[in-house]
Amino acid sequence: QKEVEQDPGPLSVPEGAIVSLNCTYSNSAFQYFMWYRQYSRKGPELLMYTYSSGNKEDGRFTAQVDKSSKYISLFIRDSQPSDSATYLCAMTTTVYTGANSKLTFGKGITLSVRP
């Protein structure tokens, strides 16, 4: 079983839809959870970052973490064509940047929002 599993997609939705992107993980030591957004032919950029179970909201984006179920989600409300990108979940065991602090990424899901 891979440490982080992400729905493979691709996903296509109409503009204005609510989008739910999900990842599951197996390592209970993961404490910090991130969502990265990657536009075509660009590097990934950090979108959301959380370390506790529950919800974190930023504008149209909500990150949800359920540590008991080892499950994280990213919700996008009122999706826009500009949200079309690849979304990668990532997680790590520690906030410190030492030898064992590497990020473990999901494979990413490509989202297309149709006008």
Place this chain on the structure above:
Amino acid sequence: NAGVTQTPKFQVLKTGQSMTLQCAQDMNHEYMSWYRQDPGMGLRLIHYSVGAGITDQGEVPNGYNVSRSTTEDFPLRLLSAAPSQTSVYFCATRGRGAGGEQYFGPGTRLTVT
């Protein structure tokens, strides 16, 4: 601030050639890393460094070398290029205590023929 810069943006190599991918950052971050990204495989860690003079292997280190003589620079060397190394390469940095706040460069698209 330029953030994380990578050169070149594109490169075509013949099998057996060697080259160095450059990565530089101006954020004074200790942690730097190299990933490759392939369709269906996601981001895979090649090598990383927790500070000047310290490097270690990631999941896919074979065929690549790194060194870290300064905080700012973290070059990735391909010793003898193979078609399997055709990929998009990303350099990334993180500051102390920054956890997942990792900043990526724009990438280098490498094709090995």
